[in-house]
Amino acid sequence: MKDFSKDPPQHVFQIHYNGFIDGSPHYKIIFVTKEDHEAPSNAELVEEDPNDPYEEQGLILPSGEINWNCPCLGGMASGPCGTEFKDAFSCFHYSKEEIKGSDCMEQFTAMQQCLQLYPELYPQEDEAASKQSSKDSAMYFSRLFLELPTRLCWRNFQ
Amino acid sequence: MLKCRTVWRKLAPLAKCSSTLCRQNVRRTGLNNGRTPVCVPAARMSTGPVGGGGDNLKYALLVGAVSAGGLLYAVVTMKSDQRRYKERMEELSTRPQKTSITEQTQSEPPAVPEDQPAAAPSIEETSSPAEAEAPKEETAPEVTDTPPVVDSTPVSLKLPSHAPYLLIGGGTASFAAARSIRARDPGAKVLIVTDEPDLPYMRPPLSKELWFSDDPAVTETLRFKQWNGKERSIYFQPPSFYIRPEDLEGAENGGVAVLNNRKVVYMDVRGNKVKLDDDTEISYDKCLIATGGIPRNLQVIERAGEDVMKKTTLFRKIEDFKSLDKVSRNVKSVTIIGGGFLGSELACALGRRSTESGLEVIQMFPEKGNMGKVLPEYLSNWTTEKVKTEGVKVLTEALVKSVNCKDDKLEIRLKDGRVVTTDHIVAAVGLEPNVDLAKSAGLEVDSDFGGYRVNAELQARSNIWVAGDAACFYDIRLGRRRVEHHDHAVVSGRLAGENMTGASKPYWHQSMFWSDLGPDVGYEAIGIVDSSLPTVGVFAKATAKDTPKAATEKSGTGIRSESETEDTAVSPVASDTPSPAAEHKDDFGKGVIFYLRDKVVVGIILWNVFNRMPIARKIIKDGEEHADLNEVAKLFNIHED
Numbered sequence: 001m002k003d004f005s006k007d008p009p010q011h012v013f014q015i016h017y018n019g020f021i022d023g024s025p026h027y028k029i030i031f032v033t034k035e036d037h038e039a040p041s042n043a044e045l046v047e048e049d050p051n052d053p054y055e056e057q058g059l060i061l062p063s064g065e066i067n068w069n070c071p072c073l074g075g076m077a078s079g080p081c082g083t084e085f086k087d088a089f090s091c092f093h094y095s096k097e098e099i100k101g102s103d104c105m106e107q108f109t110a111m112q113q114c115l116q117l118y119p120e121l122y123p124q125e126d127e128a129a130s131k132q133s134s135k136d137s138a139m140y141f142s143r144l145f146l147e148l149p150t151r152l153c154w155r156n157f158q
Numbered sequence: 159m160l161k162c163r164t165v166w167r168k169l170a171p172l173a174k175c176s177s178t179l180c181r182q183n184v185r186r187t188g189l190n191n192g193r194t195p196v197c198v199p200a201a202r203m204s205t206g207p208v209g210g211g212g213d214n215l216k217y218a219l220l221v222g223a224v225s226a227g228g229l230l231y232a233v234v235t236m237k238s239d240q241r242r243y244k245e246r247m248e249e250l251s252t253r254p255q256k257t258s259i260t261e262q263t264q265s266e267p268p269a270v271p272e273d274q275p276a277a278a279p280s281i282e283e284t285s286s287p288a289e290a291e292a293p294k295e296e297t298a299p300e301v302t303d304t305p306p307v308v309d310s311t312p313v314s315l316k317l318p319s320h321a322p323y324l325l326i327g328g329g330t331a332s333f334a335a336a337r338s339i340r341a342r343d344p345g346a347k348v349l350i351v352t353d354e355p356d357l358p359y360m361r362p363p364l365s366k367e368l369w370f371s372d373d374p375a376v377t378e379t380l381r382f383k384q385w386n387g388k389e390r391s392i393y394f395q396p397p398s399f400y401i402r403p404e405d406l407e408g409a410e411n412g413g414v415a416v417l418n419n420r421k422v423v424y425m426d427v428r429g430n431k432v433k434l435d436d437d438t439e440i441s442y443d444k445c446l447i448a449t450g451g452i453p454r455n456l457q458v459i460e461r462a463g464e465d466v467m468k469k470t471t472l473f474r475k476i477e478d479f480k481s482l483d484k485v486s487r488n489v490k491s492v493t494i495i496g497g498g499f500l501g502s503e504l505a506c507a508l509g510r511r512s513t514e515s516g517l518e519v520i521q522m523f524p525e526k527g528n529m530g531k532v533l534p535e536y537l538s539n540w541t542t543e544k545v546k547t548e549g550v551k552v553l554t555e556a557l558v559k560s561v562n563c564k565d566d567k568l569e570i571r572l573k574d575g576r577v578v579t580t581d582h583i584v585a586a587v588g589l590e591p592n593v594d595l596a597k598s599a600g601l602e603v604d605s606d607f608g609g610y611r612v613n614a615e616l617q618a619r620s621n622i623w624v625a626g627d628a629a630c631f632y633d634i635r636l637g638r639r640r641v642e643h644h645d646h647a648v649v650s651g652r653l654a655g656e657n658m659t660g661a662s663k664p665y666w667h668q669s670m671f672w673s674d675l676g677p678d679v680g681y682e683a684i685g686i687v688d689s690s691l692p693t694v695g696v697f698a699k700a701t702a703k704d705t706p707k708a709a710t711e712k713s714g715t716g717i718r719s720e721s722e723t724e725d726t727a728v729s730p731v732a733s734d735t736p737s738p739a740a741e742h743k744d745d746f747g748k749g750v751i752f753y754l755r756d757k758v759v760v761g762i763i764l765w766n767v768f769n770r771m772p773i774a775r776k777i778i779k780d781g782e783e784h785a786d787l788n789e790v791a792k793l794f795n796i797h798e799d
Contacts, residue, residue, distance in 0.1 A: 027534045027693045030788055034698070034797040041792035046780040068341040069656065078340030079399050083411040086344065120398045 066093055079121060081114035092145045101145065317417070317438060318406045321349035323658060324432065324442035326422050326595070328352025330360060330644060331448040331626025331651035333394050336414045338655025345412040346659075349403060351434065353421040356476055357400065359392045362644050364479045365500055366674060368392070369507035377480045392476075425599035427619055444658040447601075447610060447624045448651065451589040451642070456495065458558050459585065465563035470583045473500060482584065486517060489581035493570065495558060496586030497523025497530055499673050502545060504584060506675050509549035519549060520578060522556035522570075528675070532683075533751075534693045537765070540746050541679060548676045553578070589642055591628045604630035607640035614664035616654045623658055625650040634664050635781055636686055636760055643671035668775050682771055685761035685778045687753055696791035697749030697765070750774075750791050757783045759790070770794050 059070045068077040068086065076085045088111040091104035101108070115122040323339050325332045328350050336348045350358070359380070367382035376382070380392045401413035424433040431441035453472035460467070471482050486492055486508055494505045505521040512519045525531060527538030528545050546552050557573040561583070570578040591609040595601065601618050602611040609630035612618045616631055624631075626647040630640040641650075646669035656663055674680040746765065753761030758781055762774040773793050784790050 027536070027695065029536065029695045029697065030791075031697050032788065032791070032796075036788075037792045037795070037797060039792075041789045043784055043786075043789040043793060044782065045776060045793075046782065048776075069338050069652065073341075075337060075395060075399065078337040078414070079395070080401070080411075080413060082340055083344060118398050120396050 066090060080118055081111060084111040084114040089145055317403055318349060320441045321347060322443045323348040324440060325350045325446045325448060327448035327450055328354055328358050328416060329448060329450050329626060330647035333358035334648045334651030335446050335625060335655035338652045339659055340414060342656060342659040347406050347409060347412040348414045349406060350416045351420050351422055352418055355418050357397060357416055358394050363392050365503040365507060368479060377483050425595045427599050430621060445622050446654050447595060447628065448626045449592040450627045451591040454588040454590050455585055456558060456587060459561050462561045466561050466568060469568055470585060472585050485582050486511060491518040491580040492582045493520040493578060493580040494584045494586060495522055497525050497528050501586035502528045502675055504586060505550045506545060506548045512549040520551045520580060522553040524555060524557050526554050531689055532687050534689055537746060541675060544679045545675055589627060609640045615657050615662055616650060623654040625654040631665055634666060641669060643669060645669040645671055668778055670771055681763050681765045683763040684774050687761040687763055691753045691755055693751055693753050694787045695749055695751040696788055697746050698796045748796050750794050750796060752787050767794060767796050
């Protein structure tokens with residue numbers, strides 16, 4: 001730690017040395033103004049490894065697979081409808097159709113049916129969903145899955 | 159064969175003796191037919207001249223007596239050998255029975271009848287149907303003493319005898335692990351065994367948000383308002399999320415089942431099974447121990463007797479919250495002993511009540527200021543002043559000498575002579591990690607930090623992992639530690655769940671923690687935050703904008719790193735008083751405090767700055783030596799919101 005007491009730099013507003021233990025400063029306090037922190041930092045940070053196997057991953061892993069353990073999914077993949085949800089979302093994720101997910105109607109319907117069994121867990125926001133045509137359903141589900149991560153984080157989905 | 163050999167050995171000298179005597183006598187009496195060897199051996203004993211008939215009779219008698227004696231001895235020895243052999247064989251055959259007896263009835267006295275093993279399998283099947291309903295109904299039925307007749311119990315109401323994933327303990331770590339297992343292993347069957355009557359719930363709101371609720375029925379609903387205005391329950395999931403333990407084995411897609419009001423008392427690691435307090439045995443493939451801990455008590459209170467203990471709360475569970483809420487409405491004075499996170503949070507929560515009800519709230523602790531073991535001294539003093547403004551009478555440097563019950567009030571005597579009279583005590587003096595299973599399971603307990611010792615992958619032994627408050631684990635970056643915070647329970651529980659499903663990942667993602675002491679003081683922290691370490695604090699001048707409340711209202715977004723944790727944040731505190739605009743230049747409104755060990759940053763506190771946890775995490779992860787921490791502080795943009 002630099003010794004500021006002899007030659008305090010101009011920009012630092014105030015420095016205190018308090019609490020010495022065995023001659024070395026135990027705690028140091030610096031007060032800084034907004035101007036002090038205007039210049040960009042020259043602190044060096046270790047470069048991030050995008051393939052770090054230990055780092056917390058997002059919803060989609062670098063390999064392209066779905067991270068079912070992502071906190072953003074809430075309890076969707078682990079609850080009573082977990083299997084149906086995983087089937088539906090996987091199908092959607094790997095779907096190559098023009099309308100993504102339009103080939104997954106079977107899985108979507110199965111998931112929908114399961115969700116309806118647990119209204120306490122999965123409150124149905126869209127009452128109209130059940131009345132949609134198959135094409136609309138595909139659109140509905142694709143919208144649902146696309147906004148899944150952000151949606152769940154804000155909604156505190158159970 | 160052995161018998162014969164030993165017997166022969168015993169008989170041999172006698173036989174030799176008697177045969178020699180016999181031969182000698184035969185020679186003497188001339189019974190042989192004249193073919194006496196001419197040269198008689200010189201070493202023949204000369205007992206006297208070869209005598210006549212009287213002597214012969216004597217010799218005959220002597221020989222007879224000796225032979226008879228020999229034979230008798232031989233017979234007796236053989237008989238005793240036989241008897242000993244029988245006893246030994248019996249002992250060997252009963253030994254396997256005895257070990258299984260000691261396993262099953264560990265708490266019973268050693269003198270156990272040998273027909274116990276037969277009784278064990280039938281005990282396993284005797285599960286009361288009433289208890290099967292326990293997870294669904296929120297009531298807490300006692301363990302039945304009289305098991306119903308085995309024949310009448312239908313198969314569908316049997317508790318599972320095997321659980322692929324067995325989680326001991328029903329708290330945050332356990333639930334996080336259950337969720338992780340279910341996410342990674344499709345169709346996983348997870349059984350949580352807990353001695354509490356409740357489903358898994360989160361603990362932080364018990365000392366924060368629940369106290370700020372306007373709902374008079376909050377002790378029943380246990381719902382609180384989050385930062386975004388939305389209400390939620392402290393329970394992680396409603397009862398419909400779980401399946402009944404009886405349905406676990408047959409569930410096609412698996413599920414999570416919770417077995418309430420049962421305590422695991424014995425663990426057989428080699429047999430991969432546990433025994434509950436009602437003698438039920440459950441075997442497992444993978445097991446997690448997440449037993450958390452028990453609140454510590456002051457020795458002086460324990461010794462003070464029943465009267466004092468009745469007026470003391472050791473705060474940890476839902477029932478403690480309910481009872482303290484009730485007590486705080488009915489007494490005039492409450493004293494909190496302990497100046498750490500829990501003590502200070504409860505003091506602030508009760509202190510806010512004091513303004514409405516006239517309740518006297520006292521907080522006492524041995525340190526010089528609140529959070530004295532965590533915050534550097536200047537910040538601890540500043541925090542103490544803030545706690546006092548919440549309506550709390552803070553007594554610092556207070557060591558309790560004795561507690562007595564007098565005239566239905568409690569009298570606390572401190573070592574320096576001060577006396578405090580109060581109606582109720584809340585002890586928040588630490589947590590004793592629960593390592594009851596260490597002995598039977600043969601698990602190592604850490605002598606420095608307490609808790610089960612596990613490696614960096616949270617594994618204690620084959621097929622056994624430990625997570626949460628009870629785990630003393632090896633942190634690759636910061637060394638061996640044991641952490642008692644909510645986010646750590648979530649992170650470690652999730653990691654244990656991953657490793658139980660084959661991941662082998664070490665503890666890498668640093669957990670964080672937070673605390674709010676009233677509307678003006680809020681901080682998030684990460685890493686090792688110990689006031690005995692040298693610290694460097696970088697502060698900005700505080701304005702009215704820099705409080706948790708203000709930050710919440712302005713951004714309308716999360717002020718905690720919730721995307722990683724279960725949703726627990728401080729509610730917008732319903733305060734009528736405006737946040738004081740700190741003009742004094744020594745006021746510690748906003749800033750960053752770095753904790754150093756060997757010049758490397760090992761801990762960071764974000765003081766009233768929010769949403770910067772990822773940067774803090776990165777700095778700790780790097781573990782670099784930084785020459786100028788002011789430069790590092792710039793990364794946090796403490797002047798921005």
